[in-house]
Amino acid sequence: MSTLEIRDITKDFGTVRTLQGIDLTLRDGEFLVLLGASGCGKSTLLSMISGLSEPTTGEVVLDGRVLNGVHPKDRDIAMVFQSYALYPNLDVARNIGFGLEMRGAPKAQRDAAVAEAAKVLRIEHLLDRRPGDLSGGQRQRVAIGRALVRKPKLFLFDEPLSNLDARLRLEMRSELKRLHQQLGVTMVYVTHDQIEAMTLATRIAVMQGGRIEQLGTPEEIYERPASRFVAEFMGAPPMNMIEAAPVPGGLSVAGALLRCSATEPVVVGIRPEALKTEEMPGALTLRGTVDLVELTGPERIVSFNLGPKRITVTLPAERRVELGEALDLHVDPARISAFDPQGGLRGPLKVLAR
Template sequence: MGALEISQIKKAYGPLQVLKGVDIGLDDGGFLVLLGSSGCGKSTLLSIIAGLAEPTSGDVRLDGRSLVGIHPKDRDIAMVFQSYALYPNLSVARNIAFPLEMRNVPRADQEKSVAEVAKLLRIESLLERKPAQLSGGQRQRAAIGRALVRKPKLFLFDEPLSNLDARLRSEMRHEIKRLHGILGTTVVYVTHDQVEAMTLATQLVLMHDGQVEQQGHPSQIYDQPRTMRVADFVGSPPMNFISGKVKNGRFRSDTCPIEFDYNGPHTTSDIVIGIRPEAIGVATHGQTSGIEINASVNLVELTGPEQLISTRVGGQDLILTAPANIEARPGKAIRLSVAPQSLHFFQASNGNRL
């Protein structure tokens, strides 16, 4: 069991209000990913959950029990950081066993637990090595092993993979997903990586300036961002925004010659249209069914199976992703098409979704 309830958590360091009333709920066995720009308070929140920092006010409950004032070692929570902090002079086996040793677990039980965890993490052959004799990914496995061995109710991960190269990252990401599938332990995980966030999370939380901007299933956050800030943060490359006005049932941009029949929610104010790069198609021949946009190509970046095409329409940049076989050359004209149902609508004055 490990249902987590964070209510109205505030934290100030002197005059600096770092957390401004954070509310987050997570079911037992859920995998929550915290996303947000640097300095928005993610690590501070993890420290408060772990008991390494005390909140100024508010409550954290694990399985209904308040954790405020409870010593970190009595919280049944294990934490894995970006810097894995293994003891350099201890073997992998002794590193993993360390939390059990601290709790005076009998030697035989320690060895049994270490063997179990090593099997799960596929590091059985590395148990006698010292950390310096391991690769980055192996070291991170050992650090995760040390957290796993305690069988906690809750795991906290603070950017655990950010020291690894792209390939190892994706390997470890699969590993963490697999482990979560097997163990079913509740997880709170901080990352800057979009792919990690979207693929690992059962719940995604976007934090901004010490507050929760939106919590939901990743697909919900991606498909229905509550604000322009969320829309901008989730998705890569980020959503395109076009500001303009709706008049007599027609949207007209302020910045470029884009206009079309408006079928969005009723509004009388200035609005911003959001279009995901993957929702823009290249119109090849003849008629297109969607909104048509004539643009010129600025830059083409091939990423392998896809290309990122940066275009310009009047005073407006539009970036789109397209299959690699679509012809696009810098300086050339390109005809784009967008399905009206893929548009997002925001209120210009406050950035809220309409």
């Protein structure tokens, strides 16, 4: 069993505090993704776990053992970096087994471990090649294999797919998902890509300003974002945000009425895919004018003008619309989120019967 605890971790660089007190517990076999924009503190937190740097305050605990002050090589943790960091003069087999070789493992043990990792990663045919003869995706598999042979308690990944093109990134994402499902190992993965986070994670920690803004499953974070920041960060296109003011009978939302119990102004959030051109019983209806249409293949991303406000809607590719066309857009009130205009935190929005 490999459980990781982060207890009130802070990190200061001079007078600047980059981690503001991080608390989380990672259960055995979980795939946790640390997600956020550059500078949010996700890679700094990963370096605390790996031992590449030490926290200013707080503790990193793996299976009940406090790791503060423990050298990285003694933490029983393996890390895969954005750069592959392979030895160009060694073949794939020796690159994968090099860590075991340095630890004095017998050759028979090394060979067996390398063969097992190569089979799992489906790179048996590459063992005699050198890194210069490999594609980017193959090199990343070798780097992962080097971590696998150690059989660590915890795997750390620091944006491992960032150097790959779009097709290889998709391929390697599937490989990592398969690997986690097959081995059931505990992983912590850093990325700025919310699609990677949604597809890989069992839980996601969305970070901003050195804090965890929200921790939850991909479904929880996407469907019930805890703040406006999370709502707009997750999803492509991002959630539409519309200011709403209380009026008799409910909230005025871009010229339409949402019957609810709100008594204060709120920001209403609506996912682009929640807006439909087909009528629905009890739906909130907004009338917009088509301003821009983008065909992605499986869907059309359509921008609508709602007076001075612009919103985005995703429609099926077969649903054709014309520039300047006026359309009614319908949304189930259950798919609407509400956020405090000042703090940006998610707030209650009790929709009344229509």
